[in-house]
Amino acid sequence: MFGYYMELALRSLKRNPILTALMVLAIGLGIGASMTTLTVMHLLSGDPLPGRSGWLFYPQVDPKPAEPHELPGQLTYIDAMNLWQARRADRQAIMVGSTVKVRGAVQTGAKPMGLHTLATTADFFPMFGVSFIRGGPWSAADDLNKARVAVLSRSAYERMFRGGDGIGQSIRMGSWDFRVVGVIEDWRPTPHFYDLDRESYGQGDDVFIPFLTSRDLAELGITGYSLDCYGTTTDDLHLENQPCVWLKFWVELDSPAKVLAYRHFLDNYSREQQMEGRFTYASAPRTALPDVMRWLDRNGVVPADARLKAWIAFGFLLVCLMNTTGLLLAKFLQRGAEISVRRALGASRWQVFFQCLVEAMTVGLVGGILGLVLAWAGLWGIRQTPADYADLAHLDVSMFATTFVLSVVASLIAGLLPAWRACHIAPAIQLKTL
Amino acid sequence: MQLRHVLAALPRHKLVCLLVVVEIAVAFAILCNAVFIIRERMAQMQIDTGIAESQLIYIHNDGVGEDSNAPLVQRNLQALRGLAGVESAVAMFPLPLANMSINFRPWLSPDMKRRGPAVGMFVGTSGYVDTLGLKIVQGRNFSDAEYAGMDPTWKTLSPAVIVTRDLADKLWPGESPIGKAFWRGPNRGYTVVGVVERLVRGYLRRDFVPEYSALFPVEPVSFVSSLYVMRVAPSEGDRLVREASELLLKLNPDMLIDAKGSYADMRADYFRQDASLVWLLALVCLAMLLVTALGIAGLANFWVQQRRRNIGIRRAIGATRGDVLRYFQIENFLIVTGGIVVGMLFANGINLFLMTHYELPRLPPVYFPVGAIALWLLGQLAVLGPALRAAAVPPVVATRSV
Numbered sequence: 066m067f068g069y070y071m072e073l074a075l076r077s078l079k080r081n082p083i084l085t086a087l088m089v090l091a092i093g094l095g096i097g098a099s100m101t102t103l104t105v106m107h108l109l110s111g112d113p114l115p116g117r118s119g120w121l122f123y124p125q126v127d128p129k130p131a132e133p134h135e136l137p138g139q140l141t142y143i144d145a146m147n148l149w150q151a152r153r154a155d156r157q158a159i160m161v162g163s164t165v166k167v168r169g170a171v172q173t174g175a176k177p178m179g180l181h182t183l184a185t186t187a188d189f190f191p192m193f194g195v196s197f198i199r200g201g202p203w204s205a206a207d208d209l210n211k212a213r214v215a216v217l218s219r220s221a222y223e224r225m226f227r228g229g230d231g232i233g234q235s236i237r238m239g240s241w242d243f244r245v246v247g248v249i250e251d252w253r254p255t256p257h258f259y260d261l262d263r264e265s266y267g268q269g270d271d272v273f274i275p276f277l278t279s280r281d282l283a284e285l286g287i288t289g290y291s292l293d294c295y296g297t298t299t300d301d302l303h304l305e306n307q308p309c310v311w312l313k314f315w316v317e318l319d320s321p322a323k324v325l326a327y328r329h330f331l332d333n334y335s336r337e338q339q340m341e342g343r344f345t346y347a348s349a350p351r352t353a354l355p356d357v358m359r360w361l362d363r364n365g366v367v368p369a370d371a372r373l374k375a376w377i378a379f380g381f382l383l384v385c386l387m388n389t390t391g392l393l394l395a396k397f398l399q400r401g402a403e404i405s406v407r408r409a410l411g412a413s414r415w416q417v418f419f420q421c422l423v424e425a426m427t428v429g430l431v432g433g434i435l436g437l438v439l440a441w442a443g444l445w446g447i448r449q450t451p452a453d454y455a456d457l458a459h460l461d462v463s464m465f466a467t468t469f470v471l472s473v474v475a476s477l478i479a480g481l482l483p484a485w486r487a488c489h490i491a492p493a494i495q496l497k498t499l
Numbered sequence: 500m501q502l503r504h505v506l507a508a509l510p511r512h513k514l515v516c517l518l519v520v521v522e523i524a525v526a527f528a529i530l531c532n533a534v535f536i537i538r539e540r541m542a543q544m545q546i547d548t549g550i551a552e553s554q555l556i557y558i559h560n561d562g563v564g565e566d567s568n569a570p571l572v573q574r575n576l577q578a579l580r581g582l583a584g585v586e587s588a589v590a591m592f593p594l595p596l597a598n599m600s601i602n603f604r605p606w607l608s609p610d611m612k613r614r615g616p617a618v619g620m621f622v623g624t625s626g627y628v629d630t631l632g633l634k635i636v637q638g639r640n641f642s643d644a645e646y647a648g649m650d651p652t653w654k655t656l657s658p659a660v661i662v663t664r665d666l667a668d669k670l671w672p673g674e675s676p677i678g679k680a681f682w683r684g685p686n687r688g689y690t691v692v693g694v695v696e697r698l699v700r701g702y703l704r705r706d707f708v709p710e711y712s713a714l715f716p717v718e719p720v721s722f723v724s725s726l727y728v729m730r731v732a733p734s735e736g737d738r739l740v741r742e743a744s745e746l747l748l749k750l751n752p753d754m755l756i757d758a759k760g761s762y763a764d765m766r767a768d769y770f771r772q773d774a775s776l777v778w779l780l781a782l783v784c785l786a787m788l789l790v791t792a793l794g795i796a797g798l799a800n801f802w803v804q805q806r807r808r809n810i811g812i813r814r815a816i817g818a819t820r821g822d823v824l825r826y827f828q829i830e831n832f833l834i835v836t837g838g839i840v841v842g843m844l845f846a847n848g849i850n851l852f853l854m855t856h857y858e859l860p861r862l863p864p865v866y867f868p869v870g871a872i873a874l875w876l877l878g879q880l881a882v883l884g885p886a887l888r889a890a891a892v893p894p895v896v897a898t899r900s901v
Contacts, residue, residue: 087797091790098786102779166561177755179561297611297685301652376849377780380529381787387522388794394515395801450775482514 066416067423074424081396085428088392092432092476095385096468097439102378103468104444104461113254117194118357120319122327124148125353126335128310129295131346136353138261138364139293139310142280143343149186153330154316155323156192159276160185161312162260163287167272168237169225180221180271181263182238184279184287190216190249192317193259200232200247203275211281214274215243221271222248236272239285243274258357260313261364262291280305289313328354382468386475389432393425393479418481425480429473436472437465501822505830512802516834519798523838526791527874528845531866532853533784539860540777544770546709548595549663549697551632553733554586555762556740557594558747561755562725571751572719576624578746579729584739586730587630590723591623593701594762596769597726600701601653605681605713607670609688615670615681619700619712622655623728624719628695630730633714636664638677638693641716645692649722652684655715660689663698665710667691689715702769736761791874792881795835799827799885803892810889811896820890827886828879835878839871846870 078085112118126148128141140148145159165182189195190202199222203214215236222231222245235242253269279287283302289311292301296308304311318324335350355363404417412420440460447458509516563571572590579588593599601620607613625646628635638661647657660681667676676691683689698712717723727747731739744759758765767774803810810823850862 084797084800087793091793091797094786094790098783102783105779177561177753179755179757298652377529377533377783380525381783384522384526384529384787385790387518387525388790391515391518391522391794392797392801394518395512395798398515399801399805447775447779450771450778 070420070423071427073420074427077424078427084392084396088389088428089432089435091385091388091392092429092472093435093439095382095388096433096436096472097443099378099382099385100436100440100460100465100468101443101447102381103464104440105447105458112358113256113258113361114193114357118258120317121192121357122154122316122318122324122354123357123360124314124316124327124331125355126331126338127346127351128308128338128344131348136351137293137310139289139291140312140314141308141310142305142312144338145312145314147334148314148316151330151334153327154318156188156317157314158186158189158192159312159314160189160259161276161279161287161289162263162270163285163289165238165272165285165287167221167225169231178221178224181268182272182274182287183260183270184274184276186276188317189273192315193254195252196250197247198250200245203246208275208277211278212275213241213243213278214246216247216249216273217245218249218269218271219251238272238274239282241282241285249273256361258361259315260290261361262289324354328352382471386471389428389472390475390479393428393476394482397421397425397480397482418485421480422477425476426473429476432476433469433472436468440465501825501829505826505833509830509833515798519795519834520837520841522794523791523835523874523878524841524845526787527839527842527870528849529787530784530873531842531846531862531870532849533780534870535862535866537777537780537784540773543703544773544777546596546699546703547697548699548766549633549695549710550595550762551730552762552766554632554730555594555630556729556731556736556743557759557762557765558727558740558744558756559758560725560727560747561757563721566721569718569720569724572624572721572724575727575747575750576719578750579727579743582739582742582746584731584735585743586732587626588727588729589624589627589630590719590727591621591627592723592726593621594726594728594765595699595701596703596766597701598769602700602707603683605670605683605689607681609682609685611682611685616711617707618666619707620653621698621712621714622649622717622723623714624717624723627728628661628714630728631698632730633695633698635661635693636696637667637675638691640693646716646718649717649720650687653722654683654687655717657716658688658690659692659716661693661695661714662691663710663712664694664696665708666713667694669708669711689713788877792877795831795878795881796884799831799882800888803827803885803889806889807892807896810892811894811898814892814894815897823892824886824890827882827889831878831882831886832875835875839874842870842874843867 114121124140125136125138126140126144127136128144129137149157149159160183162181162183164179166177167180167182168177183189186208187202187205190197197216198219200216202216203212206212207214215238217225217231217236225231225236226234231245232248233244233246235244237243251269257263257269279285283304286302288302288304292304292309292311294307294309298307298309300307316327318327331352331354332350335344335352338344339346339350407417407420408414444458444460563569576588576590579585592601602617603620604617605615607615623630625641625643628640641657641659641661645657645659647655649655662670662676670676670681671679676694678690680688680690695714697710698714699709700707700712703709727743729739729743740759740761744756747754747756813823814820846862846867854861
């Protein structure tokens with residue numbers, strides 16, 4: 066029976082090849098263009114750590130004197146160290162980045178390179194789920210001992226050691242040697258959520274060293290990409306006691322109860338500091354604990370117009386779906402007579418229904434496949450552009466499935482509505498009007 | 500007369516008409532907002548940096564490291580000036596739209612109570628104001644003696660500063676800025692010696708005014724050793740970029756050159772993301788117009804087919820071809836107009852939503868008539884083919900059964 070319906074559908078579509086082509090083209094263009102745009106937007110607004118980001122939080126406390134301002138997006142050294150040492154979260158890490166000139170081992174004769182370097186603490190790697198291909202992270206003891214150890218990204222490691230074994234070897238940063246203890250798979254979270262003061266969609270970090278070591282060797286100049294001082298400073302390298310916010314601090318809290326407890330902890334901490342007179346404002350504690358997505362949102366990492374473009378892509382899809390629906394409706398609404406004849410000849414309502422469904426679905430499916438091809442071509446086009454995120458533009462299966470299903474459902478609705486209508490008209494009356 | 504016929508017939512296709520009206524409305528709303536964004540972006544991409552863009556080339560490298568190596572900068576600059584075709588060569592930080600910038604907020608009184616807006620810092624070696632081709636509109640350029648060192652926090656030791664016209668107007672409205680001072684620290688006061696017409700900072704941010712820049716003089720130090728800028732004849736740019744980088748590598752075998760080219764390249768690089776998004780949006784708009792036109796044409800086609808007999812009857816009782824043609828044109832005009840009216844509400848609603856949520860500027864009302872005319876034309880164009888086919892239906896059809 067299905068084969069017969071298929072044949073009927075094809076015959077009906079062939080009767081008007083230009084219009085059929087129009088419908089298929091409209092669906093295909095709609096899916097193709099909106100998929101391409103949505104994929105890019107999805108990429109730009111995407112979750113940098115799917116599955117993990119809901120448990121990662123960014124504690125904020127406000128050390129600045131009372132004067133209306135936004136809650137600062139970074140911490141002072143004192144606050145970061147206090148929160149880190151309190152160890153009230155499951156995991157916690159301080160981090161701050163800079164570009165540092167690094168040389169591979171002298172004997173390999175490597176040229177110096179300016180590399181994105183992150184000074185952080187041991188929890189960084191397990192907290193963000195960074196995977197190692199050689200060696201491992203440094204230990205908590207290394208943090209406290211200000212050990213001169215380093216973890217490299219795969220690409221930095223390969224450039225520095227050119228196939229040789231670099232674990233245990235040393236690299237030179239500034240005028241100090243660091244021992245390589247681990248190599249991570251190149252990690253480029255998009256957006257670069259843990260330090261938003263760098264380009265948000267650029268390369269990942271290449272060298273990781275313990276935070277306290279970087280303080281010990283302050284002349285390395287790792288003071289972040291966005292030093293914000295709110296009082297009189299006397300030194301821009303030794304920032305330990307300067308009134309400057311410059312450190313990022315992330316914590317992992319794996320249950321809502323812990324999140325609540327941590328909020329209380331932050332408020333109490335702020336009150337304590339107010340009482341001690343370090344925080345000079347008298348109002349209620351100014352703290353916040355956004356999770357990753359809220360933090361990105363608050364920083365406008367997805368530019369407002371990128372979101373606007375996502376809306377536009379959705380709107381475009383809507384236009385295409387309505388277009389197809391309109392065309393199919395117009396086509397099927399003419400069918401009253403034909404359906405009546407079939408009904409009069411003994412076809413049941415269900416059979417008529419099913420027949421319309423097959424025809425509509427054929428159009429929807431062919432359009433969907435054309436859309437897939439167009440989306441694939443569109444994404445290929447994006448990969449040829451020089452934008453930062455270009456090489457990340459690949460077909461997102463779940464998003465494609467959504468649009469595909471949408472197009473088929475829309476064409477089904479368009480096909481079924483007239484069929485349903487036609488079925489409820491007594492065949493005799495319809496036939497008389499012929 | 501025609502209008503009455505059209506209005507009488509429209510309710511017979513309620514559902515399809517409604518769908519087309521909504522489709523056109525959404526298309527209109529999207530089109531207005533998309534074109535608006537495209538134009539905003541393009542305006543930003545055409546920003547005037549204030550420098551002699553076509554005559555500048557640059558070489559960016561990893562710098563000389565420690566301050567004790569600073570004499571190397573002077574030697575490199577001397578060598579670059581020796582290349583045939585190089586009019587001047589300086590080391591500086593940064594270039595406008597170089598995607599790097601150091602910003603500071605000047606204090607306007609020595610007691611550090613009043614603070615100005617964020618200002619982009621430019622530093623450069625002797626002659627860099629002229630190399631960039633900046634026009635001094637008030638006061639004077641730096642004197643040779645004013646090019647001095649920097650402290651460890653990247654503040655210049657010389658008290659001289661040149662500001663842009665816009666910054667001067669902001670900090671000291673209505674007064675002559677020459678001789679006025681601002682502070683970057685308790686013992687870092689700067690006195691304005693000159694005003695340049697315009698200079699745009701290293702990167703653009705929504706919350707920064709691009710034209711608020713200040714220029715400081717500095718002698719060759721390690722901080723300014725990463726960016727060499729040369730002024731050359733535009734036609735010789737490519738050759739000199741190549742020769743200059745070869746020369747630098749010969750003099751400094753350890754140097755790591757990570758970017759080089761003409762200033763135009765740097766500028767294009769800064770805007771490449773915007774450019775690709777503008778393209779994407781423009782293509783989406785184009786595709787949407789195409790789809791809408793296809794939809795209108797397709798529907799009109801169906802309707803002509805469906806009404807062959809009616810058309811025949813009308814022809815038989817005296818309607819001319821022109822009457823039939825106009826019938827379809829008026830019908831299309833009415834539907835599109837309905838779509839545009841609803842679309843204006845949509846467009847305004849979307850824009851209001853975006854204004855409150857994403858700080859987007861208000862959609863200028865001129866987009867409405869322009870968008871309306873565009874969609875009317877599109878509709879008429881799309882319906883023309885089917886309408887002509889309808890006009891060609893002979894009256895004799897009326898006498899035949901379907």
